[in-house]
Amino acid sequence: MSRPVKLSETEIHAKLETLPGWSLQAGKLHREFQFASFVEAFGWMSSVALVAESMGHHPDWSNVYNRVSVDLNTHDVGGITELDFTLAQRMSELAK
Template sequence: MALEKATETEIQAFIAKYDAWRIEGGKLHREYIFNDFIEAFGFMTKAALVAQSSNHHPEWSNVYKKVVVDLTTHESAGITQLDFELAAKMEQLADLTQDLQ
């Protein structure tokens, strides 16, 4: 059973709270810049464990110290509560990993 897609009001409330996130191509989008590759990859490793435990996986890429993340729930064809939860956890992990530039 698919989760309900988030309303525009819910999406805007999330972005108001986490202003580094934006909507791009119908997905929650965020670019993280870390101090170096080790920090970036460490963040991705921690985030991968969180994603696996919730069975909700990001679309992401890494080049050197940059990590680009897109979140959407494929089964619902849009953004859902699962995306908000994973994005919020990623913010916590990033804060613990280092001071973002």
């Protein structure tokens, strides 16, 4: 498997335009998800955990009741890569 490549600021901003709800904060992709209940939020996190594990790419996230705060970046390259955008897209799809 090839090493992920850090995306440029221009590439990041262009890709963000295709990913509603996500923003760039402190050099990471960021989004706040809100669900109807704690159980729904935790269920979503469990589904995402399976996807993240299959990708070998894991989010920085926290959960408070029905809210989940997510930050994504690729620690190995010190920035945002295509892996982060792929995981962000899957998270958004699973939240629908």
